[in-house]
Amino acid sequence: MDVNVPRRLRPGPLSHAAGYLSLHSIAAWFVFPQRFDRATAILAKERNGGAVSPGQAKSHFGHRLFVEIDPATLTHRLDEKHVDEDGHWHWIGDHFLDADDWSGRLSPLTRSPAHREIVEICRTRHGFREGRHYRAYVRSLEQRRPVRRNGKHLDSIEKIDAYFRYYVDLIENIERAGVVPRNRFQHSADTGRRHRGIRSLWHDLVERDIGIAIGADGRLVRHTSGKHRLAAAIGLGLKRIPVEIRLVHLNWLEQQMAVFELPPASALQKALEEHCFG
Template sequence: MNTKRRESAFASDAHSVVVGPDADPEMLQFGSPKIRHKVWFAHITAATRAWAQRYLGFPAGNLVLNRWLQGKMGARSIERAGLPRHSLEAFLGARSLTLHIDPRSLIRNVEFLPRKVEKRPSSMAFIWDGPWDLRRDDLRIGTRYRFINDIHENRHQPERGEHFQELMAYIERGQPWSSPRQGILLDTPEKVKAYLGVYVSYLDDMAARGYVASRTRDDVGVAISREGRILKINRGLHRLAMAQHVGLHRIPVRVRAVHRIWWNEVTRGVSGLAALERMCAALRDCVAEQDPGPFDIEAAVSLPQDFWPTARVGQGQSSSKA
């Protein structure tokens, strides 16, 4: 959130709408003073996290990364710890870690178990150990793609759609759906229809203009498996589902992590800057994983060859322009 927007949010009185820290302009119409306290808490949480990263995380990460780059004492331990991700991303720059792929090829998502069941890799590290890449789910039958397909098929009669009925069920139970980070509350049928309509407009805009990277807050995140395959992780699932649905030819994805086994293989015998150069070169040969994982919780589903709808774009191109 920029300074003016943050100031306007904090200037609100007790009966006005508070803009969420991650609010999109199109979603401001769904704000409500009923959730202002939750939105304030979201602001405090976001501001605290940003402060800690800027004044603690980045400086410490830069010191550690520079020590590793220079091969100083402790460099091996730093690499074993996974390398500080944010500092490494800043050092390499976005272009080095960005791949352009067919969105319909990216169909496997890392399925993390609950933290109490299995320790997850640290989001602060760039190199991840463990079996995280062996448990996957199929994005074609996931909730985000079903949502996008549902709102498209029912765009003229949204009340017939599965997700309209789900959101209405929340209202009927007296617990309307809300997102404090977005600062929105869907507590009336009119709001639910309008909310789904916003996503339809996003979908149509992508079909008309392609993927405009500058309109998003963050990139579609991916990780590289032990076999050098691309797997989806964290944010950007709705955007990916839209790109798949309209049939864009290519979209940019940002590599957020790589598996230790793959890292060791492509950087064998070198460290520091030479290792990063080898890794960045090897990323260009990575392709999206198509197969289910050996540790998948649910059995693989057989889908027809013509599963994807007819593409709605001629030359849908990714772009970094507004």
């Protein structure tokens, strides 16, 4: 199999069923395609903004939104927040379909401090104290400007060490077992239970699978959660990782509608089944 071709990844049945039942009734599932098609038609006229709840989309499309990809194909991330012409902030994580221009909101993963930090720890491992990021955190502490990470201030050497040990453990766990889906990740050794003093319980509870978006041209970009796990996968040179499709650009969807000669919801389902992206 070509390692660049995404492979479908089905989430655990218990996790999928729980999410489905908590979001929508069976009746809502059946009417979703009509609602999705209407939302697509409105976006096609306005050519801006977003529509469709990510929860509703996940409930309907289910396992088709979970795939495995080569992490090396993800080179950019989509900024989750942006400012409109009136100076108002918007977060695009609250919709599944988007029609805006992303060109000014895509940035290389290598520009992310968190990404660079994790890639460095992949190299230094338990010698993290020799790394550039560790030394920078110590300097910030000495200047009485401790950095804040994972909801905690690293205001002592012990906390800085614990922070780096957490990611050494995460990286070594991923090296042994790969990046596992969240329904299994919750029960694995890299959940942070041994590092509770340096990582809040909230961060574990809200953790999700690595999120991706399908751009206007079909290119995949990182979107929302999973920046540390993705960086670790890239730093370790992994060839396959599980990801979840959380956002779809209208232009790409319209291309699939033309190719398959189907209405929006059916075209998207067909495209996801045949992995017509990447």
